[in-house]
Amino acid sequence: MSAQPGTPARPLRVAIIGAGPSGFYAAQALLKQKEYQVSVDMIDHLPTPYGLVRYGVAPDHQKIKAVTRLYDRVAGDPRLRFFGHVTMGPDISHEELKTYYDQIVYAVGAQTDKRLGIPGEDLRGSHPATEFVAWYNGHPDFSDRTFDLSTEAVAVIGVGNVAMDVARILALSPEELERSDIADHALLALRSSRVKDIYVIARRGPAQVKFTNSELRELAEMEVTDVIIDPADLELDAHSQAAIAANRGVQTNLEIMRHYAAIGDTHRPKNIHFLFLRSPVEIIGDGQGQVVRVKLERNELYPTESGYLASRGIGDYETLEVGMIMRSIGYRGQPIPGVPFHERWGIISNTEGRVSQYKSGEIVPGEYVVGWAKRGPTGIIGTNKPDSVATVRHMLADVPTLQPVPDSQADPLAFTSFLHDRQLRYVTWEEWKLLDAAEVAAGERRGRPRVKFVTVPDMLAAIDAAKAAQTPHR
Ligand SMILES: Cc1cc2nc3c(=O)[nH]c(=O)nc-3n(C[C@H](O)[C@H](O)[C@H](O)COP(=O)(O)OP(=O)(O)OC[C@H]3O[C@@H](n4cnc5c(N)ncnc54)[C@H](O)[C@@H]3O)c2cc1C
Numbered sequence: 134m135s136a137q138p139g140t141p142a143r144p145l146r147v148a149i150i151g152a153g154p155s156g157f158y159a160a161q162a163l164l165k166q167k168e169y170q171v172s173v174d175m176i177d178h179l180p181t182p183y184g185l186v187r188y189g190v191a192p193d194h195q196k197i198k199a200v201t202r203l204y205d206r207v208a209g210d211p212r213l214r215f216f217g218h219v220t221m222g223p224d225i226s227h228e229e230l231k232t233y234y235d236q237i238v239y240a241v242g243a244q245t246d247k248r249l250g251i252p253g254e255d256l257r258g259s260h261p262a263t264e265f266v267a268w269y270n271g272h273p274d275f276s277d278r279t280f281d282l283s284t285e286a287v288a289v290i291g292v293g294n295v296a297m298d299v300a301r302i303l304a305l306s307p308e309e310l311e312r313s314d315i316a317d318h319a320l321l322a323l324r325s326s327r328v329k330d331i332y333v334i335a336r337r338g339p340a341q342v343k344f345t346n347s348e349l350r351e352l353a354e355m356e357v358t359d360v361i362i363d364p365a366d367l368e369l370d371a372h373s374q375a376a377i378a379a380n381r382g383v384q385t386n387l388e389i390m391r392h393y394a395a396i397g398d399t400h401r402p403k404n405i406h407f408l409f410l411r412s413p414v415e416i417i418g419d420g421q422g423q424v425v426r427v428k429l430e431r432n433e434l435y436p437t438e439s440g441y442l443a444s445r446g447i448g449d450y451e452t453l454e455v456g457m458i459m460r461s462i463g464y465r466g467q468p469i470p471g472v473p474f475h476e477r478w479g480i481i482s483n484t485e486g487r488v489s490q491y492k493s494g495e496i497v498p499g500e501y502v503v504g505w506a507k508r509g510p511t512g513i514i515g516t517n518k519p520d521s522v523a524t525v526r527h528m529l530a531d532v533p534t535l536q537p538v539p540d541s542q543a544d545p546l547a548f549t550s551f552l553h554d555r556q557l558r559y560v561t562w563e564e565w566k567l568l569d570a571a572e573v574a575a576g577e578r579r580g581r582p583r584v585k586f587v588t589v590p591d592m593l594a595a596i597d598a599a600k601a602a603q604t605p606h607r
């Protein structure tokens with residue numbers, strides 16, 4: 134038997150898969166609305182919440198991470214429970230989940246990288262930025278990766294904000310990194326890094342970069358690094374000039390780049406070089422599988438029918454001697470078994486946030502998507518708020534016609550019994566707060582914002598230790 138969900142006697146049961154920004158904004162919108170009584174379970178693969186705010190946002194960008202205070206307030210609502218260290222897929226299947234919840238929201242982000250599709254991409258020393266970022270931020274799935282920083286030259290492919298983060302982390306001094314919450318293993322490796330020259334490679338021109346003014350301006354604050362730009366590269370073609378006339382953001386980027394070009398080389402120990410209108414066409418190894426150089430083709434811009442300025446090769450090649458390549462050309466979603474996936478776009482197939490079958494577009498009742506999993510891997514943290522609110526609006530509109538789960542299954546205890554029966558060691562919000570406090574305390578001892586636990590066993594052990602310390606001794 135099922136009562137109408139959304140009443141005090143039978144709240145609407147919602148699972149949010151993913152505790153990143155989009156998951157929290159969806160939870161906030163559900164908890165704020167007054168139409169229906171709700172009971173929300175937020176499930177994340179990791180023992181820790183906040184998604185890319187913890188594992189993506191650069192460790193030297195502490196102010197941005199303050200957004201987690203808002204998420205903490207959402208999580209403090211008694212109608213929300215957090216289940217960390219539970220992965221949809223291996224731990225609980227799509228079919229199983231559907232038996233406990235009236236509605237499911239996928240907030241799973243984009244967990245992997247796009248590929249260049251060129252020879253040599255898998256040579257040793259060629260890395261997706263996604264992995265480097267996850268490594269330096271202490272993501273448990275990536276903390277055992279190694280990056281050989283004994284090379285003096287690195288190419289970063291792509292000119293988005295992630296490329297800027299990667300270039301900056303490689304260019305900061307150990308003293309600058311020490312002031313951040315970078316993972317200890319990364320701090321140690323970067324301390325003995327020999328990287329001196331970081332080449333940031335754009336396939337289009339300086340007027341088409343994707344990074345934002347603040348990320349570009351911030352490079353001026355680096356203590357040991359010069360920004361090198363050839364003034365000739367900032368001469369714009371007619372198409373670019375026309376395109377930027379009404380774009381203040383691009384104009385400001387160009388002003389900042391001209392400023393860097395005018396300063397030039399001040400002989401600091403490290404350099405970030407910007408190279409425009411070049412595409413990597415082959416990553417070349419030393420015969421033993423190690424990257425030693427990258428072959429670049431020069432490009433020109435041309436307007437497509439839609440007016441977009443695309444790049445194409447002009448058959449003019451050069452090589453750049455680098456021992457490492459960071460491919461920072463974007464993230465990509467991964468399919469979850471049972472959930473429709475748009476292969477080409479790398480997102481959960483959806484119609485304005487309602488999950489829908491790929492190709493036919495038929496709506497899958499009771500399933501929704503938000504954030505990067507919904508619209509692809511673009512947008513800053515704040516972009517996810519209106520996006521999640523829009524999906525929640527559809528969820529509420531669908532309540533009168535949904536197929537509710539049986540009341541016995543809708544009981545919140547039914548889901549916790551399932552986790553116990555499966556012997557899944559899930560992490561509650563209270564446990565996460567113990568872990569958080571332990572990290573911050575470890576940071577205070579070393580004058581750092583926090584020192585992260587970087588493996589799941591260490592996280593669970595720290596939680597157990599904190600709980601044991603709380604238990605009064607007889
Ligand atoms: C390197 C980097 C730096 C960034 N820096 C900034 C910045 O400085 N400022 C800014 O405004 N924006 C920044 N962004 C953008 C911002 O991080 C994103 O807009 C935002 O995190 C997307 O939110 P999301 O909830 O869709 O995905 P995510 O933040 O990726 O959250 C997804 C969550 O889902 C969980 N998950 C995935 N699969 C499963 C599963 N099967 N079962 C259970 N849980 C699962 C993951 O563990 C994760 O916690 C940055 C992005 C990147 C990549």
Ligand SMILES: NC(=O)c1ccc[n+]([C@@H]2O[C@H](COP(=O)([O-])OP(=O)(O)OC[C@H]3O[C@@H](n4cnc5c(N)ncnc54)[C@H](OP(=O)(O)O)[C@@H]3O)[C@@H](O)[C@H]2O)c1
Nearest residue numbers: 291292293294295296336337343461462463464510511512
């Ligand atoms: N501080 C912050 O606010 C911050 C920090 C990090 C990330 N973010 C956000 O997170 C999102 C993701 O960032 P992102 O940097 O991963 O993605 P992005 O902004 O989409 O940038 C991707 C870059 O890769 C290039 N590229 C794509 N395919 C390529 C190829 N085959 N060859 C060469 N270059 C290629 C793109 O060039 P084209 O333009 O030519 O396609 C672009 O320069 C963005 O919205 C970003 O703003 C924000």
